[in-house]
Amino acid sequence: MFKIVLTALALLPVILLIYAATRPDTFRVERSISIKAPAEKIFPMINELQQWENWSPWKKVDPALKRNYSGPASGKGAACEWFGNKEVGQGRMEITDSTSPGKVLIKIDIVVPFEAHNNVEFAITPQGDGTLVSHAMSGPNPYFARLMGIFFNVDKMIGKKLEEGLANLKQVAEAP
Numbered sequence: 001m002f003k004i005v006l007t008a009l010a011l012l013p014v015i016l017l018i019y020a021a022t023r024p025d026t027f028r029v030e031r032s033i034s035i036k037a038p039a040e041k042i043f044p045m046i047n048e049l050q051q052w053e054n055w056s057p058w059k060k061v062d063p064a065l066k067r068n069y070s071g072p073a074s075g076k077g078a079a080c081e082w083f084g085n086k087e088v089g090q091g092r093m094e095i096t097d098s099t100s101p102g103k104v105l106i107k108i109d110i111v112v113p114f115e116a117h118n119n120v121e122f123a124i125t126p127q128g129d130g131t132l133v134s135h136a137m138s139g140p141n142p143y144f145a146r147l148m149g150i151f152f153n154v155d156k157m158i159g160k161k162l163e164e165g166l167a168n169l170k171q172v173a174e175a176p
Contacts, residue, residue: 020147027145029158030136033166037173039124039131043101045169046122046133048074049093055168057161062088074098089113093120108137133169135162 062084071077079094091110106120118139125132
């Protein structure tokens with residue numbers, strides 16, 4: 001019996017490594033919220049990166065967060081570099097496509113606390129007397145991330161920040 005238990009314990013890491021290799025090599029996390037405001041009011045809050053300071057959840061995580069903006073004030077080519085504490089990290093994002101009032105695509109490159117190159121998409125869809133706003137993040141899922149995904153729910157971790165940001169955006173957009 002002791003040999004069986006030892007063999008099982010010895011095989012467990014191998015099984016986990018093999019299982020991680022079978023997981024998807026890309027990821028996508030998406031959340032949506034209904035906002036009682038017109039798409040034309042919400043669009044600039046997303047398309048003008050400096051306005052993110054009014055609703056982004058990262059300011060609460062690091063009140064000393066520093067941002068440097070470059071390129072045009074809004075739309076394609078608008079960029080922001082950020083430098084924050086160990087939770088916020090460091091990176092750069094740039095709007096790669098912008099279609100008023102319905103879509104904003106962003107390339108995000110994270111340098112610290114780990115390297116990542118992802119895409120962010122906002123879809124802004126008029127819906128009745130309000131607007132449905134969807135916020136998605138997608139990108140490659142390297143082997144190490146697939147391995148960590150066995151122990152940590154990436155959808156839940158990223159999704160929580162997307163939900164928080166959308167709730168903040170709703171609060172700002174619905175304010176008179």
